[in-house]
Amino acid sequence: MTLAARPAGAMTATALASFAASRRRQAVIAVAGLTLLCLLLTIVAIGQGAFAIAPGRVAEILGTRLFGDAAELQGRDALVVLNIRLPRVLLGLLVGAALAVSGALMQGLFRNPLADPGLVGVSAGAGLAAAATIVLGDRLLAGMAMKLPFAALPFGAFCGGLISTLTLYLIATRQGRTSVATMLLAGVALGALAGALTGLLAFLSDDRQLRDLTFWSMGSLGGASWTKLFVIAPIVLPLLLAVPLLARGLNGLMLGEAEAYHLGIPVQRIKALAIVLVAISVGASVAAAGVIGFVGIVVPHLIRLAIGPDHRLLLPLSALGGATLLVAADIVARMIVAPAELPIGIVTAALGAPFFLWLLLRRASTLDG
Amino acid sequence: MPSLRTRFASLRSRPQHRELGAAIGLTLLAATGLIAPATIGGALAQTPERIVVAGGVITEVLYALGLEGKIVGVDTTSQFPAEALRDKPSIGYVRALSAEGVLSLKPSLVIAVEGAGPPDAVSLLNEAGLKLARISEDNSPEGVVTKIEAIGAVAGAAEPAKRLAQQTKARFDELATLRTALPAKKKVLFVLSLQNGRVLVGGRNSSADSIIAMAGGVNVAAAVEGYKPMTDEAILAAAPDVVLMMRNSGGHNATPEELFAMPAFAQTPAAAGKSLVRMDALYLLGFGPRTPAAARDLMAELYPDAKIPPLKTAAATAQ
Amino acid sequence: MADLTPIATGRNLRFLAGGRALVADASLDLLPGTTTILIGPNGAGKSTLLKLMTGELKPAGGEVLLDGASLHAIPAWRLACQRAVMAQHARLAFPFTVYEVARLGVDGVGRALPRQRREAVVGECLAAAGVIELASRNYQTLSGGEQQRVQFARVLCQLEAGQSVSARQALFLDEPIASLDLCHQLALLDMARTIAARGVAVLVVLHDINLALTYADKLVVMDRGQIVAQGEPSATLDDALLQNVFKVDLSLSRAPAAGLPFLLPQQHRPSAA
Numbered sequence: 001m002t003l004a005a006r007p008a009g010a011m012t013a014t015a016l017a018s019f020a021a022s023r024r025r026q027a028v029i030a031v032a033g034l035t036l037l038c039l040l041l042t043i044v045a046i047g048q049g050a051f052a053i054a055p056g057r058v059a060e061i062l063g064t065r066l067f068g069d070a071a072e073l074q075g076r077d078a079l080v081v082l083n084i085r086l087p088r089v090l091l092g093l094l095v096g097a098a099l100a101v102s103g104a105l106m107q108g109l110f111r112n113p114l115a116d117p118g119l120v121g122v123s124a125g126a127g128l129a130a131a132a133t134i135v136l137g138d139r140l141l142a143g144m145a146m147k148l149p150f151a152a153l154p155f156g157a158f159c160g161g162l163i164s165t166l167t168l169y170l171i172a173t174r175q176g177r178t179s180v181a182t183m184l185l186a187g188v189a190l191g192a193l194a195g196a197l198t199g200l201l202a203f204l205s206d207d208r209q210l211r212d213l214t215f216w217s218m219g220s221l222g223g224a225s226w227t228k229l230f231v232i233a234p235i236v237l238p239l240l241l242a243v244p245l246l247a248r249g250l251n252g253l254m255l256g257e258a259e260a261y262h263l264g265i266p267v268q269r270i271k272a273l274a275i276v277l278v279a280i281s282v283g284a285s286v287a288a289a290g291v292i293g294f295v296g297i298v299v300p301h302l303i304r305l306a307i308g309p310d311h312r313l314l315l316p317l318s319a320l321g322g323a324t325l326l327v328a329a330d331i332v333a334r335m336i337v338a339p340a341e342l343p344i345g346i347v348t349a350a351l352g353a354p355f356f357l358w359l360l361l362r363r364a365s366t367l368d369g
Numbered sequence: 370m371p372s373l374r375t376r377f378a379s380l381r382s383r384p385q386h387r388e389l390g391a392a393i394g395l396t397l398l399a400a401t402g403l404i405a406p407a408t409i410g411g412a413l414a415q416t417p418e419r420i421v422v423a424g425g426v427i428t429e430v431l432y433a434l435g436l437e438g439k440i441v442g443v444d445t446t447s448q449f450p451a452e453a454l455r456d457k458p459s460i461g462y463v464r465a466l467s468a469e470g471v472l473s474l475k476p477s478l479v480i481a482v483e484g485a486g487p488p489d490a491v492s493l494l495n496e497a498g499l500k501l502a503r504i505s506e507d508n509s510p511e512g513v514v515t516k517i518e519a520i521g522a523v524a525g526a527a528e529p530a531k532r533l534a535q536q537t538k539a540r541f542d543e544l545a546t547l548r549t550a551l552p553a554k555k556k557v558l559f560v561l562s563l564q565n566g567r568v569l570v571g572g573r574n575s576s577a578d579s580i581i582a583m584a585g586g587v588n589v590a591a592a593v594e595g596y597k598p599m600t601d602e603a604i605l606a607a608a609p610d611v612v613l614m615m616r617n618s619g620g621h622n623a624t625p626e627e628l629f630a631m632p633a634f635a636q637t638p639a640a641a642g643k644s645l646v647r648m649d650a651l652y653l654l655g656f657g658p659r660t661p662a663a664a665r666d667l668m669a670e671l672y673p674d675a676k677i678p679p680l681k682t683a684a685a686t687a688q
Numbered sequence: 689m690a691d692l693t694p695i696a697t698g699r700n701l702r703f704l705a706g707g708r709a710l711v712a713d714a715s716l717d718l719l720p721g722t723t724t725i726l727i728g729p730n731g732a733g734k735s736t737l738l739k740l741m742t743g744e745l746k747p748a749g750g751e752v753l754l755d756g757a758s759l760h761a762i763p764a765w766r767l768a769c770q771r772a773v774m775a776q777h778a779r780l781a782f783p784f785t786v787y788e789v790a791r792l793g794v795d796g797v798g799r800a801l802p803r804q805r806r807e808a809v810v811g812e813c814l815a816a817a818g819v820i821e822l823a824s825r826n827y828q829t830l831s832g833g834e835q836q837r838v839q840f841a842r843v844l845c846q847l848e849a850g851q852s853v854s855a856r857q858a859l860f861l862d863e864p865i866a867s868l869d870l871c872h873q874l875a876l877l878d879m880a881r882t883i884a885a886r887g888v889a890v891l892v893v894l895h896d897i898n899l900a901l902t903y904a905d906k907l908v909v910m911d912r913g914q915i916v917a918q919g920e921p922s923a924t925l926d927d928a929l930l931q932n933v934f935k936v937d938l939s940l941s942r943a944p945a946a947g948l949p950f951l952l953p954q955q956h957r958p959s960a961a
Contacts (some may be wrong), residue, residue: 012820016811019787019824050473068476075471079497084469111781180592207731208464208484215465222467223489255778255792258744262775263846264768264796339442339470340461340925 023308029315030307038093038324045089050338051080088224091232092330093323095285096295098236100322101280103241104303104314105295108250109274111179113143116296117282119187120275121164124194127217129160131201134212148359153216154228154287161283164186164190169275178271180257218343219292221330226289235284239277240319246274247311254309292345295322298352305359325352416525417478417500421471423463424482427504428453429657430520434529442474444485449651449659455548468493480523508656509577510541517658530568533658539682540661541583547668547677548585555671557586557610558639561596563623568633570599576654581613583660584667601633610638611671615650622647646670694719694859695755695833695889696771701740703733710736712913713750718858718889723881725900726893728910729934734893735776737910741891742773742860755856768797769850771858772843778835778864780827784839787823790814792843803848809848817841818875833865836838838874840864847888858889865894874956877903897934901925902954909933 024218047058061081063074073082110119117123133156168190172183202210249270252260260267285292299321303314329347336342398683414488414496421442422428428447431440436676444463447453460470463482471479479494494501502523504516514534521530546623559571559581571577572593581588589607599607612634616622639645648670652663661680669677694717703711711733718741726734733797739745741752743759747762752759756772762770772793775859780789790813794806797957801809805905814820822830827838840861847857861880866871877892881903886892894900900907901921909925917924944950 006605012815013811016787016814016820016823020807023787050467050470052473066448066746076475076497080469080472084472084493084494113781203597209466211462212486215462220465220487222465223487225489225493228489251788251792253796254780254782254784255789256775257779258739259773259775261744261764261790262742262768262771262773264765267762304782308788309784310788337459338459339467339473340445340459341465341467342469343465368850 012163013297027313028306030303030313031320034317034320034324036183038320038327039333041327042089042093043326044083045092045331046081049080049085050341051077053081072109078364083226084180084224087226087229088221088330089231091224091288092327094222094229094233094236095292095295096322096324096326097319098239098281098285098322099292099295100299100318100325101239102282103322104311105246105250105278106296106320107300108253108311109271110184111210111254111256114297115302117278118191118296119184120279120282121168121187121190121194122161122279122282122292123286124187124321125164126157126161126192128164128194128198128201129156129292130216130286131198131205131213132156133162134216135201135205135209144170158283158287160304161286162279164194165275165279165283169272178275180217180271182249215343216290217345219290219345219348220333220341220343221289221326222341232288238280239281242273242277243315243319244312246270247315250274250311250315289344292348293325294345294348294352295325298356299325301356302359303329385608398566414599417476418531419475419477420477420524422447422480422481423460423466423485424504424506425449425651426465426516426655426657427480427482427520429655429659430517430530430533430648431524433533433658434521434524434526435525436526438637439524441476442471449655449657460461465668466490468497472497476487478523480500480504498584506656508576510538510583510661512547513660514538514541514549516656520682523543536682537658537661540680543680543682544583544661544664544668547665548583549672551585551668551672554585554587554609555610556589557581557584557590557611557613557671558604558607561611561615563628563631566631567598568601568604569596570604571596576656577613580660580664580667583664586611586667586671601631603637604633608637610642611636611644611646612639613646613648615646616654692719693756695856696741696891697753698737698741698750699753700750701747703736703740703745703753704748709913711740711747714740714910714913714915716741716915716918718891719906720856720887720889722905723884723890723903724906724908726891726908726910727895727896727897727900727906731912732910732933733882733913734910738828738860738862741800743767754858755854762927765796765798766853768846768893769853770856771860772846772850773860774839774843774862774864776862778839783826785823786814786819786827786830786841789827789838790819790841790845791821793842794849796827797846798849798852799842799853806849809845813841813844813848816844816879818872823910833869833872833925836864836867837872837876840879843881844879847883855887857887858891859883861890861892863893863895863928865896865899872954873899874953897925899953904955 019207047055057077058081060072061078064070065082096286099117106115106117106119130153134154137152168183168186169178172179202213205213215254219243249265252265253267253270257267300314300318303317303321307313307317323330325348326344327349329344332351333342333344416436416439418439419441420436420439422431422440423444425446425448428440428443429449431437432450432453440457441456442460443453444460444466445454447464458474460466464484464486466485466487471494476499477634479499481501481503482579483503483505485491491501507513507516514537517534517537520528521527523532537652559577561569561571570590570593571588572595573588573591575595578588578591589609593599612628623644625643628645629643630636634640646667648663648667652659653667655663665677667679696718698716701711701714702709703749714737716737726737728734736745740747742920743752746760748805754762754767759767787810790810793813794801794809798806798809811820814823817837819834819837819841822834822838829836843859847859850857851938859880865876868876877899880890880892904921907921907924909916909929916933917929925940930936930938
């Protein structure tokens with residue numbers, strides 16, 4: 001190596017190596033700790049609920065389902081564990097991970113710590129489509145003497161989210177280059193338009209539809225079922241699997257698009273991939289569980305405060321953290337007013353916000369220079 | 370910083386924040402409204418031991434039938450009688466039930482209004498093999514009578530329910546007779562709320578519209594559908610003779626002076642006669658066994674000079 | 689150095705913005721082992737020409753060749769192994785550490801290297817740029833000059849890592865010393881020349897004519913989008929050019945009035961090179 005014009009002191013080189021090693025150790029601890037916490041909360045979530053079942057019986061039901069004769073499983077406790085709690089917890093893990101990773105991706109892509117998945121128009125479009133389904137669905141079908149199928153709302157929300165993101169993407173893309181700034185501004189305009197139309201629908205709605213809209217917009221994992229899970233999982237998993245692919249590119253993008261290009265990062269491909277994956281997985285999450293705010297913005301921040309902004313750690317840890325937060329919030333949502341339940345969006349905000357504020361106060365100096 | 374503005378703009382534009390207030394204001398009325406065909410579970414000879422109720426009117430009827438001892442859970446629209454929500458566990462809002470929450474009460478029967486939901490939770494309850502009876506919601510006199518019979522049939526109290534239904538029907542008939550004797554019909558405006566001077570009125574197909582009709586009034590807000598804001602000028606043009614409002618138990622109640630000082634109301638016939646009628650929301654808009662009496666009371670308030678007599682048919686039992 | 693065919697070539701480059709030609713008919717060869725310095729008044733098109741040469745901008749006319757191949761036909765990852773670029777400003781949105789910023793240079797390009805080697809490269813380059821003691825600091829809390837040196841370290845990392853793929857490399861520096869104090873200005877430019885000495889073609893945009901004259905093997909002067917002169921420094925810049933291009937009535941190599949202190953970076957050069 002002829003590079004070192006000034007010889008690095010032996011001490012400094014050692015210090016650097018130990019610094020790198022300590023960062024790695026920190027990362028291992030964070031991954032291990034969060035995995036453990038997530039597992040623990042998953043077990044608690046499956047074991048606890050309004051319907052009292054002894055832990056031993058829960059284990060027995062799960063064991064029988066996995067290794068024994070499933071036909072032996074009769075009774076309501078088996079149904080509660082296998083068809084209510086299990087799909088619900090799994091949906092919570094999946095939706096939580098998807099929302100948090102999407103948030104981290106958007107913040108990286110827009111180079112803005114305040115970005116959330118809503119910026120690519122998913123929420124606005126999904127919200128509008130959901131409102132349209134709730135308010136107009138019955139009316140349109142009334143003449144045909146049929147009821148709105150169960151799947152109409154999630155399907156409508158998913159399509160609405162996708163259409164609005166696609167619109168934004170087309171508006172912001174000129175000659176094969178997507179302008180993030182244009183997308184942001186167009187997102188504001190499209191959001192306002194969707195908000196106006198949603199408001200119009202709210203005006204047209206009767207009081208019951210208005211209540212439905214309100215509850216939908218606060219989110220819930222209450223509707224979880226295996227069918228829902230099997231539909232959502234293949235849509236959301238590609239996002240989680242693409243994380244390692246996107247992490248390095250997003251790190252490069254932190255320097256700016258030109259610098260990322262100079263570093264050999266396929267900027268446009270990363271942008272398109274991230275936007276599409278976020279749109280479909282957030283669309284699917286919203287369709288399955290309504291609008292659950294806060295996870296997408298708070299979880300990546302918590303992780304960043306804990307282990308720094310390197311996306312190779314930030315993205316997988318955000319997935320773990322989002323899954324953990326949502327499962328924890330769902331336990332609270334189910335238990336605190338049992339046998340009723342709170343909308344989960346209220347719980348995520350109530351749990352996440354004070355913790356987040358505390359962290360900000362404690363570590364405010366590390367956020368900006 | 371444009372991004373910050375964006376963030377707040379997107380917050381502002383989300384519908385839930387704007388509509389939350391209005392939605393909460395409408396909570397009490399949420400159990401009434403939509404009309405759907407009845408799907409009634411088979412009649413039972415015996416009362417199931419553990420009943421979970423989703424729908425305020427069902428709770429009211431079960432209490433009227435003296436079956437409160439069998440109820441193990443009610444939804445948040447079960448506001449009458451007041452002890453229902455005080456004594457029984459709440460399963461949440463009728464449209465946002467939790468399947469596991471309902472199951473945890475180990476019910477032998479769930480009676481729910483047609484609009485109870487969400488659909489996923491209801492299908493899970495079906496899957497769990499729960500006996501689930503759906504009661505249609507209909508605010509017409511015939512609908513109320515059918516409703517009482519249907520609730521009694523699924524709750525294993527068909528006979529007492531039939532008696533209660535017949536009584537209620539007789540009282541509705543008596544009310545109809547009273548209506549025919551009325552002088553020129555009064556024009557009534559139902560005001561749900563006066564938030565920030567914005568007047569939310571009960572239009573056509575609202576529950577308020579039904580009770581006004583039963584009490585022999587004319588709903589002047591029939592031009593709008595459901596509960597909607599009405600402009601000051603439209604109120605002036607509608608020229609109501611009487612303004613009908615709900616009586617809030619704890620909250621602020623606008624005095625007639627305050628109300629009729631508002632520009633929208635100042636020039637109306639109602640203001641001239643200081644005609645503001647306040648009634649208990651649950652009594653007025655419950656659409657259960659008490660409805661004939663509620664309509665009679667409203668009629669007496671609307672036509673103070675007509676000397677409306679109390680209903681002669683015996684009141685519902687077990688009150 | 690045996691092979692003296694140009695590493696990067698710009699041929700008749702033209703770039704338009706808002707109907708105005710920011711670069712018009714510029715041709716430029718960057719030779720291995722040569723430090724080329726681009727000077728000119730504000731708005732002459734120096735940065736635009738540099739961006740055309742790096743591929744960040746697409747020319748409206750003409751073409752850029754890198755090692756004989758058309759720049760835009762080279763895949764991005766391969767390009768990153770052949771040339772490194774340090775832009776004027778680089779702000780970060782999130783609190784990366786200095787170490788992490790420098791590591792960005794090897795993360796993609798040095799993917800094939802073992803981890804120990806990658807870490808060693810980062811350490812060496814941080815030391816070479818004189819910022820190793822800042823390694824654990826938050827990049828956002830550094831001064832502008834320190835940030836510039838960290839970016840330089842990152843660019844060094846990229847070149848070093850890219851060497852395993854392509855031995856023929858180019859380095860582009862767009863006003864790399866704008867926020868540095870004199871000591872670090874000289875150190876950075878020394879470093880650039882050291883890298884050139886290894887066979888890398890270096891192109892630097894500078895404002896300071898003195899420093900340009902001191903460090904350039906080849907001087908390129910631009911004015912209003914056009915290259916008005918290029919060649920060996922002493923043969924390229926003369927009083928007429930100073931007058932016409934830079935609008936200053938100054939003469940080269942004339943000592944100031946007696947008693948007026950002055951400082952020339954040229955005094956530094958022999959000791960460093």
